[in-house]
Amino acid sequence: MRGVISAVMRIARGLLLCLFTLALAGCSRHEVSGYYVASVGPDRIAMIHLVESPPGHLTGSLVVSSLAANGARNNDLAYDLAGSITGTNISLEAKGGLASIAQFFGNSTTLIGHLRGDSLSLSRGAKRTVYREMSKQRYDSELAKLDHKGQVMAMTQAAVASYNSLEKFGKSVDASLVRYVAWGDPKITQISNVQAWYQARIARYIKCLDTIRPLAAAHIPEWRWQQCVLNINNDKFYRDQETSALRALQAENNSAIAADDSKIEQGRLMALNTLAKLRAGCSNAMNAASCDLMVKKLYKASLQNGMISDQDIASFRAAVPLVNAALAQDLKVANTSQARLDALAEQAQHLYQANM
Structure with missing residues (x-):
């Protein structure tokens, strides 16, 4: 009988620990660090690179690559990101020069959304964009496709x-x-x-x-x-x-x-x-x-x-x-x-x- 009670108590302590961890950052949340890429126009690709350290705190960058009307690559737009993740909910703030920020973000520089599996859904104002997680090699391949399209x-x-x-x-x-x-x-x-x-x-x-x-x-x-x-x-x-x-x-x-x-x-x-x-x-x-x-x-x-x-x-x-x-x-x-x-x-x- 004592063995059964001891086992139940160990399970209860584990559940309490999981609930406590979940309240802080998610018990079994998908690893957030990585590359997330989305098409944000017919000739434009956006990449978000996130790093979670310490748990719940996010830093990274957003890079927007695009083509000019003549097919040439425009200079990439790059922004620093900082924010947090609680459970699956993510909040990010973009930082950069005012002129550069306005080109992509307009009046809103806050990105709010959630992470589910390899899908990162972020909204800025009324605009929602879904980014897919991929390797750095896959991201480079997407950039190569963009350059080929420009050619x-x-x-x-x-x-x-x-x-x-x-x-x-x-x-x-x-x-x-x-x-x-x-x-x-x-x-x-x-x-x-x-x-x-x-x-x-x-x-x-x-x-x-x-x-x-x-x-x-x-x-x-x-x-x-x-x-x-x-x-x-x-x-x-x-x-x-x-x-x-x-x-x-x-x-x-x-x-x-x-x-x-x-x-x-x-x-x-x-x-x-x-x-x-x-x-x-x-x-x-x-x-x-x-x-x-x-x-x-x-x-x-x-x-x-x-x-x-x-x-x-x-x-x-x-x-x-x-x-x-x-x-x-x-x-x-x-x-x-x-x-x-x-x-x-x-x-x-x-x-x-x-x-x-």
């Missing part, structure tokens, strides 16, 4: 930016090709105008010579017929200006052709580069359907020519040899006519000097 975001944004840039570039090249064709069309029909300009001068020079030859032969004083000779001499300036303008036009044409050819090649290379970025970005993109649509649009727009209109390129290619031929013919007419005019001007000057 995917950056790749996707780079691909979209490249596509938009290519599309804008294609439109600018289209406009340049259309301008060249519009500029070149009149040059193709201008040959007769250049010929007419020189033929009119040749006719005027010949008329002058036909007028002054009999006067010079009759020894009429040169001052009575010198005006047409002076006009011929003065006209050389305008003839030289015309020839220079034609040469400048040819140089402008050559420059425009080279520039547009270079742009077409640049568009082709940009298209290949953009396609590579789209393929890399689309393979991991959150919105793969949108990426695929851009790839298909790029192929439809003709990858060979980038986002430049095939029709505009064809019109440009067709116009180039015609404009080249027209300007070459203009210069040929100018050079031939200049030689003829120089000869006529020399005859007029010879008659004038012979009668001085």
Whole structure:
């Protein structure tokens, strides 16, 4: 009988001791020290590291890691924590700079909640967040996933930016090709105008010579017929200006052709580069359907020519040899006519000097 009474008393003392311990910090409470992690936004992870020492007293830190809109990692937000645990109930207070505190906590810096198993539920104001306990290695893995997501975001944004840039570039090249064709069309029909300009001068020079030859032969004083000779001499300036303008036009044409050819090649290379970025970005993109649509649009727009209109390129290619031929013919007419005019001007000057 005494043995039974002794055993009952030992059990009673154990229960009293457990109840006393439970009142202080929980009889069989889950160990609170460790890492607790939660997703607090689409691109943001919060980690709470707690240490219980002495029993019932908590210290630690809260680190918030996040991504910027371009996928780059923002500087981590870090706060010191201090508080207590009674049973399963936890109360924590965050400490840090006012500006830094406001970024995450707003007006409330107190976290209140409870710990049940590996789940730490904390509320700040009306906002409640559940943190899951995990090892430091697992937490580092979560950070690596966040960084990878940032890399995917950056790749996707780079691909979209490249596509938009290519599309804008294609439109600018289209406009340049259309301008060249519009500029070149009149040059193709201008040959007769250049010929007419020189033929009119040749006719005027010949008329002058036909007028002054009999006067010079009759020894009429040169001052009575010198005006047409002076006009011929003065006209050389305008003839030289015309020839220079034609040469400048040819140089402008050559420059425009080279520039547009270079742009077409640049568009082709940009298209290949953009396609590579789209393929890399689309393979991991959150919105793969949108990426695929851009790839298909790029192929439809003709990858060979980038986002430049095939029709505009064809019109440009067709116009180039015609404009080249027209300007070459203009210069040929100018050079031939200049030689003829120089000869006529020399005859007029010879008659004038012979009668001085």
